[in-house]
Amino acid sequence: MQWFGRRESDNVEDNRGGGGRFALGGGIVGIVALAIYYFTGIDASQLLNQVATNTQPQTEQRANDPKAPEDKQKNFVRVVLADTEDIWTKLFSDMGKTYEKPHLVLFTDAVRSGCGNASSATGPFYCPADAKVYIDLSFYDELQNRFGAAGDFAQAYVIAHEVGHHVQNLLGISAKMDQARNHLSEKQYNKLSVKLELQADFYAGVWAHYEQSLKKVLDPGDIEEALNAANAIGDDRLQKQAQGRVEPDSFTHGTSAQRMYWFKKGYETGDINQGDTFGNGDLE
Numbered sequence: 001m002q003w004f005g006r007r008e009s010d011n012v013e014d015n016r017g018g019g020g021r022f023a024l025g026g027g028i029v030g031i032v033a034l035a036i037y038y039f040t041g042i043d044a045s046q047l048l049n050q051v052a053t054n055t056q057p058q059t060e061q062r063a064n065d066p067k068a069p070e071d072k073q074k075n076f077v078r079v080v081l082a083d084t085e086d087i088w089t090k091l092f093s094d095m096g097k098t099y100e101k102p103h104l105v106l107f108t109d110a111v112r113s114g115c116g117n118a119s120s121a122t123g124p125f126y127c128p129a130d131a132k133v134y135i136d137l138s139f140y141d142e143l144q145n146r147f148g149a150a151g152d153f154a155q156a157y158v159i160a161h162e163v164g165h166h167v168q169n170l171l172g173i174s175a176k177m178d179q180a181r182n183h184l185s186e187k188q189y190n191k192l193s194v195k196l197e198l199q200a201d202f203y204a205g206v207w208a209h210y211e212q213s214l215k216k217v218l219d220p221g222d223i224e225e226a227l228n229a230a231n232a233i234g235d236d237r238l239q240k241q242a243q244g245r246v247e248p249d250s251f252t253h254g255t256s257a258q259r260m261y262w263f264k265k266g267y268e269t270g271d272i273n274q275g276d277t278f279g280n281g282d283l284e
């Protein structure tokens with residue numbers, strides 16, 4: 001992906017380092033009042049101290065500190081976020097809607113979000129309550145070393161997927177999910193969750209389509225990098241690696257094949273209307 005020297009978003013909050021750290025004591029609190037949307041289905045149980053209240057981050061914001069060290073990875077994230085802003089602003093405008101830009105929070109180890117506290121172990125996530133994407137950049141090392149998904153466009157896909165959840169939030173899909181959650185069994189809800197996650201992958205693919213057709217910034221092999229990442233983090237594959245077997249009822253994000261299929265469909269069509277992963281009015 002050709003990103004160097006391009007426009008960077010102002011909507012990245014840098015909470016890394018000392019300011020972003022606080023102790024996550026105690027056990028896991030079982031109250032899950034607000035949905036939170038992850039990039040993968042791994043280690044979601046490690047979400048800690050989930051609370052119903054909208055806790056504002058009490059950490060010191062360093063985004064405006066001119067002395068804060070800049071780094072290449074942060075520049076990259078800011079460019080990718082800027083690209084999602086440009087493309088989704090256009091696509092929403094085409095629908096006669098206004099795209100409200102999400103913030104993206106960089107953190108290390110642990111973070112306090114509008115959806116409760118989370119540790120890096122959960123991986124990147126999106127919180128609809130504060131409309132922010134959260135990522136500890138160490139996940140990119142994990143993506144490469146643990147999941148074998150290298151490349152800058154694999155990294156861009158992670159952000160585009162979480163921004164896809166933001167799009168769902170703006171379109172009212174997340175609110176319907178929260179309602180559905182109240183009257184569904186865990187097994188039924190997991191099925192819906194898979195559809196929601198696959199749609200976020202589809203939206204990431206739509207974004208990739210316009211990265212190429214509008215901005216012309218993709219390099220050869222970029223789409224393969226994203227598909228390789230989608231393949232690497234399928235629920236079936238992660239479960240097989242973790243426990244040697246696969247339990248489809250517990251899938252929350254979809255299989256490797258599904259995740260690749262929907263990303264690819266978004267990329268090939270660029271048509272936001274073709275992302276009805278729910279089908280059959282499941283959310284009505």
Ligand SMILES: [Zn+2]
Binds near residue numbers: 161
């Ligand atoms: Zn997700």
